Amino acid sequence: MKRLLxxxxxxxxxxxxEVDRLLDHLSPHAGPGELAMLxxxxxxxxxxxxxxxxxxxxxxxxADAGVSMFAHGWFHxxxxxxxxxxxxxxxxxxxxxxxxxxxxDAATASRRMVDGRDLIEQITGRPVAGFVAPAWLYGAPAxxxxxxxxxxxxxxHMKVWHPPSGQVLARGPVVTWAxxxxxxxxxxxxxxxxxxxxxxxxxxxxxxxxxxxxxxPALLASIDRVLRWLGRTHRPARYGDLLAxxxxxx
Numbered sequence: 001m002k003r004l005l006x007x008x009x010x011x012x013x014x015x016x017x018e019v020d021r022l023l024d025h026l027s028p029h030a031g032p033g034e035l036a037m038l039x040x041x042x043x044x045x046x047x048x049x050x051x052x053x054x055x056x057x058x059x060x061x062x063a064d065a066g067v068s069m070f071a072h073g074w075f076h077x078x079x080x081x082x083x084x085x086x087x088x089x090x091x092x093x094x095x096x097x098x099x100x101x102x103x104x105d106a107a108t109a110s111r112r113m114v115d116g117r118d119l120i121e122q123i124t125g126r127p128v129a130g131f132v133a134p135a136w137l138y139g140a141p142a143x144x145x146x147x148x149x150x151x152x153x154x155x156x157h158m159k160v161w162h163p164p165s166g167q168v169l170a171r172g173p174v175v176t177w178a179x180x181x182x183x184x185x186x187x188x189x190x191x192x193x194x195x196x197x198x199x200x201x202x203x204x205x206x207x208x209x210x211x212x213x214x215x216x217p218a219l220l221a222s223i224d225r226v227l228r229w230l231g232r233t234h235r236p237a238r239y240g241d242l243l244a245x246x247x248x249x250x
Contacts, residue, residue: 033066179212
């Protein structure tokens with residue numbers, strides 16, 4: 001069976017209204033048990049997710065309904081100084097200053113990963129499904145830390161893997177959209193037309209939406225088109241299904 005993995009990024013108090021809009025928009029395509037939420041504990045250090053807060057109660061309700069919860073960094077903000085040319089390029093061109101785990105050391109990365117996991121698990125009463133770095137960007141120290149922190153799943157732009165073993169569980173580009181400028185909107189709309197015909201051959205296709213998408217009608221329409229197209233060949237599934245498949249194969 002070909003699987004479609006669908007996620008909502010940047011979930012937290014900062015974007016509560018946008019998350020609601022995206023949930024409504026995605027509901028015709030997948031149920032709660034077939035969605036993942038990537039949770040940011042303290043977006044840019046200004047919007048903390050607090051135990052006992054109204055948003056924390058909503059997060060637990062979604063988890064109880066079957067939504068898979070991932071830790072998604074801590075601040076979702078890049079506060080590091082990048083020494084290498086490649087890292088500076090990624091920080092400048094692949095994200096709007098949000099590659100939090102691109103330039104930090106292993107100890108800091110590990111602390112933020114574990115603290116994020118513990119907070120989300122305390123709120124939801126369930127284990128997190130895994131960890132995804134903001135903007136899907138990892139520096140080498142962050143990858144080293146991730147391998148030691150016990151997360152069952154992680155992903156970047158091109159793959160999903162099992163961090164403790166390094167085993168790749170799915171390959172292929174994630175379909176996503178960018179809303180921060182007209183040029184980014186245009187390029188993401190183009191990519192969203194080109195990728196689905198290619199992904200119909202892939203065992204696993206991934207689609208990720210962000211809060212900014214909720215404010216751009218053209219992006220919402222594109223999300224619908226992509227999910228209808230991929231829905232012809234792939235069935236909505238859980239990220240955890242990849243682990244079950246791995247267990248059966250071993």
